[in-house]
Each structure stands twice: as C-alpha cells, then as structure tokens.
Amino acid sequence: MRTAQSRPPVTARHVPLFCDTTLATRIERAEAQLIAAASTATRHRRGDAAGFVLPVAGGVASFAEADSPFNKVAGLGFGDAPSAAELDEIERAFTTYGVPTQVELAHLADPTIGTVLTERGYRLVSFENVLGLALDASSGGDTPEGIDIRTSEEGELERWLDVVVDGVAHPDTQGVPSHEEFPREAVRGAVRDLAGATQAARYAALRDGVLAGGASMRMRDGIAQLTGAATAPAHRRRGIQTALLAARLADAEAAGCDLAVVTTQPGSKSQQNAQRAGFDLLYTRAILVRQL
Known part of the structure; x- marks a missing residue:
C-alpha cells in the first residue's frame, strides 16, 4: 500500500500552463502513437488482419474493430495539411468497414483543415478538453x-x-x-x-x-x-x-x-x-x- 506525497493547494497566484503550437504538437503526437498502438493490439487480440492504422498529416487514422473507441483520426493538423488524396484514402478505408469517418481536431491545429473538412461534408458533433x-x-x-x-x-x-x-x-x-x-x-x-x-x-x-x-x-x-x-x-x-x-x-x-x-x-x-x-x-x- 502507498500514500501519495503531499501537494500544496492551488492558490490565486498559480500561473496557468501556457500551451503553444509546439506543446500541442508534442501532446497530439503522443495521442496519435497511443491510438495506433492500442488499435494494433486489438487486431492482435482478435488474431486477424481486419482493421487499419494509416498515417495522415502528422496524425493517424485507425479502425480497430466494430464499436471501438479507437475508430477515429487523431493528431491531425500538426504536420503538413492532408491532401485530398489522403482524405479520400482514409474515408474509403472507414467506409469499407461501414463506419463514418471521425476526426478529432485540436483548435491549435492548422486552421485551414477545418475549412477543408467542412467542405467535404464533415459536421461538428462535440468537443473534448485537453488539460495539462x-x-x-x-x-x-x-x-x-x-x-x-x-x-x-x-x-x-x-x-x-x-x-x-x-x-x-x-x-x-x-x-x-x-x-x-x-x-x-x-x-x-x-x-x-x-x-x-x-x-x-x-x-x-x-x-x-x-x-x-x-x-x-x-x-x-x-x-x-x-x-x-x-x-x-x-x-x-x-x-x-x-x-x-x-x-x-x-x-x-x-x-x-x-x-x-x-x-x-x-x-x-x-x-x-x-x-x-x-x-x-x-x-x-x-x-x-x-x-x-
């Protein structure tokens, strides 16, 4: 058994951690690596070759198995902007498994990507927060x-x-x-x-x-x-x-x-x-x- 060390309470003088694009890039790359590793593990557990992990614009597109939370595009927008051909490829890949294409796009990513995605028919459905x-x-x-x-x-x-x-x-x-x-x-x-x-x-x-x-x-x-x-x-x-x-x-x-x-x-x-x-x-x- 163990007890964590004491941490002083946060006070009004707490200086918030500033996140620039460099820090966001580091976090999003770690997230993309996490999704890729977990998706690959799912396929190994099933023992078949179904599913995919595809690199795209600094991120990764993943399909692990039906109903998996790893079925998404993560880390997009911190490398080069994705080309139309790259987006065509990942959308076809998701369609092959009968699921929509879901993209998690950080608001610090390349702002042109949001425009490209909405022009392709993507719709905003939700948000999630990243804290550090x-x-x-x-x-x-x-x-x-x-x-x-x-x-x-x-x-x-x-x-x-x-x-x-x-x-x-x-x-x-x-x-x-x-x-x-x-x-x-x-x-x-x-x-x-x-x-x-x-x-x-x-x-x-x-x-x-x-x-x-x-x-x-x-x-x-x-x-x-x-x-x-x-x-x-x-x-x-x-x-x-x-x-x-x-x-x-x-x-x-x-x-x-x-x-x-x-x-x-x-x-x-x-x-x-x-x-x-x-x-x-x-x-x-x-x-x-x-x-x-």
Whole structure:
C-alpha cells in the first residue's frame, strides 16, 4: 500500500500552463502513437488482419474493430495539411468497414483543415478538453482515510476490468454528455488493449480493503498520459478519483516526466477534479464526423 506525497493547494497566484503550437504538437503526437498502438493490439487480440492504422498529416487514422473507441483520426493538423488524396484514402478505408469517418481536431491545429473538412461534408458533433500539468517535486496529493492506492496486480486483471468497465458504464452526469456510447464488451476490450499494448501502468484503488476503482497511465517522451480512471458507482464521492490522480502524478514525476495530460468532457466531474489538482485547460478538440 502507498500514500501519495503531499501537494500544496492551488492558490490565486498559480500561473496557468501556457500551451503553444509546439506543446500541442508534442501532446497530439503522443495521442496519435497511443491510438495506433492500442488499435494494433486489438487486431492482435482478435488474431486477424481486419482493421487499419494509416498515417495522415502528422496524425493517424485507425479502425480497430466494430464499436471501438479507437475508430477515429487523431493528431491531425500538426504536420503538413492532408491532401485530398489522403482524405479520400482514409474515408474509403472507414467506409469499407461501414463506419463514418471521425476526426478529432485540436483548435491549435492548422486552421485551414477545418475549412477543408467542412467542405467535404464533415459536421461538428462535440468537443473534448485537453488539460495539462507541469510536473515537479510537489506533484501528488493526499489520500483520504480508508483508501489505498497500489499498482494493480496481474492476477486481478479481470476484477480490475470489471470495476473500470462498470464505472465507465455509469458515467457522472455533470457537464456536457459524450456524443458516443460503446457496448460494454467493446469498452472491456479497449481498456484491456490500451493497458497492454501501450505498456500503461495500472492502478487499483481499495476502499476499506475492497477494490473500488481503477486507473491507468502511459509514460512516453516525458509525457504522462492519464489514460482513464473509473470508480464503481457504490464508492463514488469518497475521494477515490482524486487519490488515483495524485498517485499517478507522483509516479510520473518520479519517473522523470515533465508534463501530465488528461482528456475530459467539457464541464465534467473529471475536469473539475483535474483542475482542483492544478491542471490547466490547454486546448479543445472539435469532433467532426463525415457520415457514410
């Protein structure tokens, strides 16, 4: 069992982390690599050659399997602008599997891309926020009494998945709702593949000795990507999310990462928890979809 180090509270003198296009490029490339690795892992799990991962304009287009959250274009707009031929190729690829083409486009990306996509019939359907925290020796936080955070053991993977998937299936209603819903088994497969393929560290939260929540984190090139956290509905409002966040931040700083990032729904409880821990809103991604 472990307790995260103490982190001083955020004060009015807190200087927000400034995000320019250089920092956004770094974050979006890490996101594209994450999606590519997870999508490839899904195909390996199935044991067939269906699906694809295609590079496009500094990002990646991915189809993992039916109903997967990895079916999208990520990291677009921080290399050269995509050509018409490149967009034709990825749209045909998604159409082959009978799904629309979904693009996550950061508002710091090349602004001409939004015009190109809307002219091709893409429609804005939602937004998501990317928040970041510059890590230092104070990264971490206090763990509430009765809650223990530890690395999840290999032998408890299935139980860990049960808790995480159950938490995802019962999201908090605060903030803007997600435009997507995924079948339970698709979520389970995605969480398994994300943790396994990307070498993400898994964390277990125990409340009075009972497995009550889980989270994961991927560290690459100095960036700690907080790749998900969930609490079982019966254990919510007990500080578990905050404790999972604090433990991951402390570990990321100790491992030499200089930046932690997390993606949230706008106005959500997850965003509120992150900002209470000192995260700043760096940029927003627009979700654009071209239907079949």
